[in-house]
Amino acid sequence: MADVAIGVDVGGSAVRAVAVDRDSQIQGDTVYFPLQTRGRDEVLDCIVRAVRQAGEGHNVAAVGVGVPAFLRHERGVIEMSPNLPELTGWEIGKALREVIPQPLVLENDANAAAFGEALSGVWEGCDPFIYIAIGTGIGGGIVLNGQLLRGATGLAGEIGHLTVQPKGLKCGCGAEGCLETYASATGIVNAFLTATQDMPESDFVAKYGARNEVTALQLSELAGDGDTAAFQAFAQAGRALGVAIAQLCRIFDPAAIAFGGQVSGSWDLFWPTMWEEMVELIPVRLRENLMIQPATFAASAGAVGAAGLAWRSVQTA
Numbered sequence: 252m253a254d255v256a257i258g259v260d261v262g263g264s265a266v267r268a269v270a271v272d273r274d275s276q277i278q279g280d281t282v283y284f285p286l287q288t289r290g291r292d293e294v295l296d297c298i299v300r301a302v303r304q305a306g307e308g309h310n311v312a313a314v315g316v317g318v319p320a321f322l323r324h325e326r327g328v329i330e331m332s333p334n335l336p337e338l339t340g341w342e343i344g345k346a347l348r349e350v351i352p353q354p355l356v357l358e359n360d361a362n363a364a365a366f367g368e369a370l371s372g373v374w375e376g377c378d379p380f381i382y383i384a385i386g387t388g389i390g391g392g393i394v395l396n397g398q399l400l401r402g403a404t405g406l407a408g409e410i411g412h413l414t415v416q417p418k419g420l421k422c423g424c425g426a427e428g429c430l431e432t433y434a435s436a437t438g439i440v441n442a443f444l445t446a447t448q449d450m451p452e453s454d455f456v457a458k459y460g461a462r463n464e465v466t467a468l469q470l471s472e473l474a475g476d477g478d479t480a481a482f483q484a485f486a487q488a489g490r491a492l493g494v495a496i497a498q499l500c501r502i503f504d505p506a507a508i509a510f511g512g513q514v515s516g517s518w519d520l521f522w523p524t525m526w527e528e529m530v531e532l533i534p535v536r537l538r539e540n541l542m543i544q545p546a547t548f549a550a551s552a553g554a555v556g557a558a559g560l561a562w563r564s565v566q567t568a
């Protein structure tokens with residue numbers, strides 16, 4: 252029986268889990284449970300079943316759980332979960348400890364994914380390492396001196412909420428002009444809808460379909476086919492990313508920046524303007540050796556990272 256840590260990634264629509272050995276190698280298959288009600292009972296039940304199934308035939312040393320939420324680590328409480336609103340205010344740490352006997356670590360999902368991606372092997376020796384996940388929103392995480400940077404209150408690394416446009420678009424977090432409002436999948440779709448708002452409705456529908464059904468993936472394909480408005484929406488996202496990354500480079504002088512999340516698949520559409528902005532804002536020295544590219548781990552980074560953090564907690568205890 253191999254010693255493993257189980258890493259669980261709670262997403263907006265599913266819970267996945269993997270067993271990971273001491274050397275960050277995945278043992279066995281990824282376990283996957285889709286969420287239906289997205290309530291606390293269901294999430295708890297899925298986590299417990301995922302831990303059990305992924306741990307079958309192994310000696311489970313610890314469990315790490317990544318959740319899409321702002322966490323109060325010391326109390327194990329979910330302060331806010333924009334994508335799973337029913338979890339807001341939940342003492343998830345207490346609930347899990349009642350049913351999971353092994354040592355338990357809780358982490359924000361993007362932080363866990365950052366740690367997982369850093370463990371993938373591709374980024375060996377890259378420190379500081381920055382991970383940016385561009386999906387419906389934008390998450391991020393920073394690994395510094397081999398450790399996940401949590402900050403004094405656990406809110407470090409919220410890259411999606413860096414200000415890229417003072418007094419800009421209103422963000423879900425309550426602030427204005429956050430990176431997320433310009434460069435997330437939602438931001439890209441909004442930019443496109445704004446740019447095409449004067450188009451007669453019948454022309455719009457004939458070309459793109461219903462306004463409320465436009466997706467970033469669809470725009471990515473259209474932009475690749477030469478659609479100007481779709482192309483511009485990604486170009487704008489790239490510029491916003493460039494501004495944010497230039498600030499990160501000034502503070503951390505990172506060795507590598509990796510991009511995860513569904514929008515990272517549209518890398519060719521946003522990196523030219525992103526890079527242009529970075530060239531304008533930061534000196535050559537900060538960018539000449541910087542590795543900046545899409546992440547490698549894709550969907551399992553969050554679960555692997557949660558397992559990695561769980562291993563850390565029992566090894567340093």
Ligand SMILES: [Zn+2]
Binds near residue numbers: 426429
């Ligand atoms: Zn924000």
